[in-house]
Amino acid sequence: MLGRRSKDLRKSSRRKLQTTGWIRLGGGFAARRCEVIDISDTGARIAVPPQQPVPGEFSFALDRAREGRSARIKWRKGTEIGLEFVPVSAGGT
16 A cells, blocks of 8 residues: 555564663773664664764663673664664573
């Protein structure tokens, strides 16, 4: 049918957040600020300054004092990045 949006195929529902998030590179202590646009159980959409490089994998947290969750980039569009949380393996490897 024309005029209908395609069904959202995400694994979990998103919620708009509009808050500050933190990116940690390579397990380091320094945290880079980002804007969290929306988030779900499986990932998030963030915005970073244009001059801020972000590698393919990093740690992401909503609280600067916390270690965060492992994440990897799923897509990039301008200053926005779609990330997915990397599941922790049951074997610890």
